[in-house]
Amino acid sequence: MSEKDTISMQLVREALLQTCPQGKADAALLRRAGIDERSFEQADARVGADAYARLWRLLARRCNDEFFAMDPRGLRSGSLSFMCQASMAQPTLGAGLETALGFLSLMLEDLQPGLVRQQSLAEITINEPRDEPRRAFTYFTFWMIVHGVACWLAGRRIPILAIDLRCAEPPFCDDYRVMFSENLQFERPRTRMIIAADCLDLPLRRTPEELQKFLAEAPGNILVKYRDPDSLARRVRRILGKLDPGQWPDAERLARDLCLSLSTLRRRLAEEGQTYQGLKDSVRRQLAIDWLSEGSLAMSDIAERLGFADASSFYRAFRKWFGCNPGGYRAFVLGGSQVQGKNSG
Template sequence: MTAKDKQDDNNEVTVNASSTRSLSGYLIKKGLSKKKLEAQTGLTLSKLDQPDQRIPIETFQSLWDIAEQFTKDPAVGLHVGESSNPDDMGVVGHIFFNNATLGEALKQFERLYKLVNQGMRVEFYVDDDFAYLNYICERPEYYSRANMDRTMAISVIRARTLIRSKLKMEYVAFAHPEPGYIDEYQRIFQCPIKFDQPHCSIVFKKQFLAFELPKRNPYLHKVLTRHVETLLNKIRPKKSLSDQVKVIASKQLPKGDIDAEKVASQLCMSRHTLYRKLKAEGSSFQELIEAVRKEKAIRYIKEKRYSLSEIAFLLGFSELSAFSRAFKRWTGSSPAKYQK
């Protein structure tokens, strides 16, 4: 077990109570008794009304298993998302819709999403034409098809309901294989759907980022933001040194070779100390740089937003040939073959 694994095990991964409350309420409306639900999950449903309550992710995943078994509906995630009441939003949802514009809301959503589900992170970025909202699972065991169906359905439906009905998606992507209820995806999302993708994504034209949110309350936004900062500090695990190096490296890649001395300086330590501490975590500086480049290379190629020459530049390679050699070392295939 690596140092990071040990660190993760010391921090229980949780989801917010509002997601669990929403799913429990749906099942009770469908006829599942409250007593039986509590017996099967070990939850005390009355505690889900406490605004700062958190639920272990394993319990939340088991609740989805119960939902599929009880309803006999493989598309239950989509239907829970479709029937969700905006009044039942958690604190992060209320903060989102009290921003000035959609663009500002998504930037804050990216930072606060750990409060919704610690097993995932949100990545928001914009290119020349489109805005991308990616839901990235931290570990395979944290991924739930039904929950991601619900998450994406809620995201799109609330955007159209609470922001603007004509908010059009270019496509919605899922990390799981195509299930047998594709018609339900098309009915709900009304846009192209992709499956077996690197992660779940919502993609739309970047011009929509300027949309003003119609029910903004600046005072409420300020109060709620102050509150969630306290919550974030409670659940935020301390990043390992390896993670900190990867974050810095990711930002510096397009500038060329990443210098260990400069990275160490940003971390307020000497290069020798950096190397020593990374070794204690079971890692090395060069391994981390290689890992960041490999992860980004595969993501860029799968997303098909950049040419191979552009990807080589973004990863800090001086020439396409150098990138091609490195990529073949990582995957056993050339970038061009991998892309096909």
């Protein structure tokens, strides 16, 4: 099994915290899921995504809650199916998301989601009555459901520009960054996911047969299919992320650094649906939104660090990437209060 098809054992332990006494391993439950009990306490152990998906279904049946008893009301068995059926009947992803989030608002007591669209950006926010933030696992489980359903409805991965969370950063975040976005911000005023608004206009054409297949494979298909590419592509992204764009190696030097031939590098990236140029473009976009989120760098400095000739070139590229200007994105991300705009749908 490849690394990209595995999940940190820490997520298994997190899933058991709410449903098992003191989060202790239930040997019989782990065996039914196909998880080696001996590796449960190993800090760096990993488990197959298919085994984690079986554990998810077993826990959901045990407590009749597809949200692992992390909300006073929870999501009774069949909630995901009903939510998908109602959402797929809508004409667009925006309308489908409104339906899904409306259903979750009715079912859950403490997590009240909403979708707000403002020009070229949109955010899914989670409003909470309590002052104390939830565990990161609670938020990310919610995002896995919402983002996974959104991706399935659209028939493609919906890129996430950023995720803000009210909670502190947990000691394990690598899996979350693979599943969602490299741009995770913790201890923020509110919890939200930011996406490009044009995704909301995607048409929905799912069939009942496709729904049955999706539900039969869930959540394993969500865990693997709709997350960011891993393995070699992610190794390359990490290498690029540690260097200024002006220091990025050419393909031949990168291949040597990875102890690969140039043809092998290209072939293995192609097998993952990637190219080196595409990865460089992706990292450059990620750096742009990371540096804009910091709020301290001037636009001209960001443009120079990204390798653009001037700020205007950066502005044009950013608009092409995300459909908005960088100043607008910075104001959106750093804004202290929820953006004003009409709900999508």
